[in-house]
Amino acid sequence: MCTDCGCQIRGHQQILAKPSKAPDIFLGRPERILQGLLQKNDQQADQNRQQFDRHGVLVINLMSSPGSGKTALLEATLKALKGELRMAVIEGDLETENDAKRIRALGITAYQITTGTACHLDAHMVAQALDHLPLKDLDVLFIENVGNLVCPASFDLGHHLNVTLLSVTEGDDKPQKYPVMFRAADLLLITKTDLLPYLPEFSMARATASQRALATKAKLFPLSAKTSEGLSSWTDWMRRQRASYQALLEKGLSLKPRVAQEGKALHLERPEITFKPLTL
Numbered sequence: 619m620c621t622d623c624g625c626q627i628r629g630h631q632q633i634l635a636k637p638s639k640a641p642d643i644f645l646g647r648p649e650r651i652l653q654g655l656l657q658k659n660d661q662q663a664d665q666n667r668q669q670f671d672r673h674g675v676l677v678i679n680l681m682s683s684p685g686s687g688k689t690a691l692l693e694a695t696l697k698a699l700k701g702e703l704r705m706a707v708i709e710g711d712l713e714t715e716n717d718a719k720r721i722r723a724l725g726i727t728a729y730q731i732t733t734g735t736a737c738h739l740d741a742h743m744v745a746q747a748l749d750h751l752p753l754k755d756l757d758v759l760f761i762e763n764v765g766n767l768v769c770p771a772s773f774d775l776g777h778h779l780n781v782t783l784l785s786v787t788e789g790d791d792k793p794q795k796y797p798v799m800f801r802a803a804d805l806l807l808i809t810k811t812d813l814l815p816y817l818p819e820f821s822m823a824r825a826t827a828s829q830r831a832l833a834t835k836a837k838l839f840p841l842s843a844k845t846s847e848g849l850s851s852w853t854d855w856m857r858r859q860r861a862s863y864q865a866l867l868e869k870g871l872s873l874k875p876r877v878a879q880e881g882k883a884l885h886l887e888r889p890e891i892t893f894k895p896l897t898l
């Protein structure tokens with residue numbers, strides 16, 4: 619699944635793969651190593667979520683292909699809700715601080731994670747970012763995941779909700795072509811709708827049908843970060859989700875995101891990965 623896009627076992631993850639009691643995990647079976655990584659990821663994600671819940675911070679994970687408008691959506695959202703909600707952003711990209719700088723230019727705290735070669739964020743990366751964020755002073759934390767329509771959906775970061783973006787320039791059949799990502803979405807945003815007059819081949823009805831074919835009940839809102847048309851449907855959705863989240867917290871409960879189990883399975887089917895055993 620990820621062998622072409624750079625997702626691989628990285629230095630810090632090799633340490634995470636170290637088993638407490640089962641040295642036979644080092645017998646060279648990459649799928650067992652990856653199984654260990656994903657379990658460690660889920661444990662860290664639960665710890666992250668407990669930290670968010672202690673402070674009552676709703677955490678929203680934005681996922682999409684590169685360039686579909688995640689940072690532009692954040693900029694428009696932060697401008698619209700500044701003064702109403704206390705917000706911060708974790709940015710994920712392979713390289714550069716460009717997106718964090720765009721967010722900071724609005725007076726909002728942003729922490730940039732640069733993943734190097736990894737095509738998705740994981741819970742340990744987010745845990746490190748939390749040391750740099752004032753959780754006790756926040757209502758909402760956005761995580762802009764690495765631009766990729768596949769792998770981010772398989773990693774619980776400790777967040778509560780997944781929002782997937784599809785820009786009109788990408789074509790209306792993407793939900794069916796990339797079902798792992800679109801099935802994980804709690805909300806689908808069709809972005810850059812100001813460009814629709816130039817893209818008669820994009821059909822909102824086909825995009826909706828493509829998503830519905832995945833048997834997901836996630837709502838779909840069209841919007842333009844550039845003109846702000848449709849933005850209020852998204853901000854109202856956020857307000858409703860925050861109210862539901864707070865009601866859950868009052869009952870001692872929380873929200874877990876959808877994590878694409880089939881994507882996890884695909885991560886485990888990578889026989890070509892070579893693993894150098896760690897010294898015990």
Ligand SMILES: Nc1nc2c(ncn2[C@@H]2O[C@H](COP(=O)(O)OP(=O)(O)O)[C@@H](O)[C@H]2O)c(=O)[nH]1
Nearest residue numbers: 684685686687688689690691810812842843844
């Ligand atoms: N016309 C138009 N362009 C947009 C919109 N949102 C983002 N863009 C442009 O699309 C490009 C990529 O946007 P960006 O937010 O960086 O995408 P990201 O990689 O998903 O974070 C930039 O040139 C943006 O100006 C929109 O609503 N309308």
Ligand SMILES: [Mg+2]
Nearest residue numbers: 688689717762
């Ligand atoms: Mg971006």
